[in-house]
Amino acid sequence: MTTLSQPLSYLTSKCVALYIDPNIRLQLYLRCPCFASAHKSEPMRIRDLKLRPDNFEINGIIYSLGVITQYTDTPNPRSVVWDNAEGGIQEHVDIYGFPPRRRQDDAENVRTDNVQMAHLRDSITIMKQDLKPGNRIKIQRLNLKAEAYNMRINNIPPPYLHYLQLTISTGKLVKIESVVYDKQFKFAREYIEKMVFGNKKIQVEHLQIGGDTYLHDLDNRIGITFGPPRHEPLFDYTPQTDSVKPLLSIRSLEVGVLRVTGILINAxxxxxxxxxxxxxxxxxxxxHQRTFTKDPIVNTTEFLQIAQGSPINVLSNRPNYRIHLGLAFDLKDDLINLVYEWKKREIRIGTHYSVGETEDSVSYTFTMFRNIPGAKLGENEETRLTEFPECIIIPMGNDTELNVYCNKPNEEEKEYCRSEFIVKMKWQPRGYARAVEWD
Structure with a gap:
């Protein structure tokens, strides 16, 4: 005789909610009404959360929301198939697939659309003269866009509909859910965010905000905005702090490691x-533009890693105990003033800064430190028995000294330093390093 299965008690459900994989937990929440109370009351623990401009990823499972196009009487053109497969449109659009018109002046709207259509026709003419692989799909995409402008100008209903599509993918496994697109995109996105992250607290071990590669500061300084336009202020190529909303509609968040690949102050x-x-x-x-914010969140971080290149003076007046620069420049202009600033502060023993260096640049950096007034050559306990025993000793305030030395990154250091060498600057008690006359 079979016995009926018993539902989990509330306390057991809370324990399950706390320790189960967050993706499975979401499925339970959506399928089991009796699990909702435990889900909403217990913190959600996420190992890796990546929030990109066009999707978010929870422990390797990617959730993407987009507006796709489906032709009603004919198969989708090849360019539309490709665009749908890439996730569709990531912003609110009208029935033609364009952002809604903002002006009330119909004549002005028609003029604007005609200008856009003319630009598209010119681009098509130029591209037809170039046999570059892939142009056929691009030309088809531009032709369809020009036709859509023409339909909007003449108030002709388009031969396609738009659908809101949620794609959940992990590796080769993809689950797709689509509904008719009848609400603004941002409202649909906020609904998904609240459904996934709407419980009281989210605990994230590793959080990434932005794409998978860093926005290079050089692009910021000379005004380059590469890639598609950013519809969400959080991912904009310029500071948008007044327009940024709380992350993912989360109410309370605890983070261990934060990686921001775009504009830090937006994040x-x-x-x-x-x-x-x-x-x-x-x-x-x-x-961003040769500066690194001194926001309280930054200042209290245990280990601050400034990726790519940065001026050496970003190390000025930093309270962080541990800082690493991917690459430093402007040593000739700023290093002496920076060291003088360090001497005036009471920097605690053990404070550790480091910089990634190439084989060519490491000797220049050492020379710049060696030329600091009062600096001596020597060695300390970390360098004495190594391949690179040289240590530069610079007297600091409060009976401390700065030891500057280098080594090749070990396995732990390779996690944040991709350079051939790593130059280390450590505050030690006065006399920790011993001056040595080099032969």
Missing amino acids: LASLRPILSQTPLKKLKAVC
């Missing part, structure tokens, strides 16, 4: 209203 603006008081263990980000 911090999204985190500030919801981030717990627990300091970040690590923060990985890049400079």
Whole structure:
């Protein structure tokens, strides 16, 4: 005789909610009404959360929301098939697939559309003269766009409909759900965010905000905005702090390691209203216009990693105990003033800065430190028995000294330093290193 299965008790459900994989937990929440109370009351623990401009990823499973196009009486053109497969449109559009008109003046709207259509026709003419592989699909895409402008100008209903599509993918497994697109895209996105992240607290071990590659500071400084336009202020190529909303509609967030690949102050603006008081263990980000913000979230981070290149003076007046620069420049102009600033501060023993260096640049960096007034050559316990025993000793305030030395990155250091060498600057008690006369 079979016995009926018994539902989990509330306390057991809470334990399951706390320790189960968050993706499975979401499925239980959506399928089992009795699990909802436990789901909403217990923190959600996520190992890796990546928030990109066009999707978010939870422990390797990618959730993507987009507006796709489906022709009603004919198969989709090949370019539309490709665009749908890439996730569709990531912003609110009208029935023609364009952002809704903002002006009330119909005549002005028609003029604007005619200008856009003319630009498209010119681009098509130029591309037809070039046999570059892939142009056929691109020309088809531009032709369809020009036809859509023409239909909008003449108020002709388009031969296609738009659908809101949620894609959940892990490796080769893909699950797709589609509904008729009848609400603004941002409302649909917020609905998904609240459904996934709407419980009381989210605990994330590793959080990434932005694409998988860093936005290079050089592009910021000379005004380059590469890639598609950003419809979400969080991912904009310029600071948009007044427009950024709290991250993913989360109400309370605890983060261990934060990696920001775009504009850091935008990311911090999204985190500030919801981030717990627990300091970040690590923060990985890049400079913006040769500066690195001194926001309280940054200043309390245990290990600050400034990726790519940055001026050496970003190390000025930093309270962080551990900082690594991917590459430093402007040593000739700023290093002496920086060292003088360090001497005036009471920097605690054990404070550790480091910089990635190439084989060509490491000797220049050592020379610049050696030329600091009062600097001596020597060795300390870390360098004495190594391949690179040289250590530069610079007297600091409060009976401390700065030891500057280098080595090739070990396995642990390779996680954040991709250079051939790593130059280390450590504050030690006065006399920790011993001056040595080099032969």
